[in-house]
Amino acid sequence: MIKNYWLKFLIIVPLLFLASCSEIIDNIDRQKEQENYVSPYMGKWIGTFTGEVSGDLILNVSKSGSIEVTRIVNTNVEEVYYTSLQGAGSAAISPSASPKGFVLTGSLETKSGTWKQQYWSGSWSVTKQP
Known part of the structure; x- marks a missing residue:
């Protein structure tokens, strides 16, 4: 029974970590787009x-x-x-x-x-x- 919980833990934690990293990378990309934006009406x-x-x-x-x-x-x-x-x-x-x-x-x-x-x-x- 305890082995089952550890196995689930070892699978779920890395998946959560990867999901949060992906969100951070998306936010960084959006921020870079905003910083590089130049209005055509400037x-x-x-x-x-x-x-x-x-x-x-x-x-x-x-x-x-x-x-x-x-x-x-x-x-x-x-x-x-x-x-x-x-x-x-x-x-x-x-x-x-x-x-x-x-x-x-x-x-x-x-x-x-x-x-x-x-x-x-x-x-x-x-x-x-x-």
Whole structure:
């Protein structure tokens, strides 16, 4: 009876060890993929937003797809906030609000979209800088 338990133990423990090693290797591979990812939209995008309020937009897209949005109104009021692209490889901008409630919705694929801030709204467009 005791030999039976030891035999099961000697079979099960190595199998559990191998399963956990496989999971660790998968996690390391996923982490390396994320570290090596370069957004195809990386770079500086410049444009304007128009509507009930208008001004200039500067979008700095990082290697990972995070975006620094600079909004300039009346050439002297500047607001900077951060958002990101939705999912890896997506051109859609995540609808994150700035501290003042300014939200961009749209796509870098079409280089345009809409914006909203409280009860104001309009459209925006950008072009990628070389």
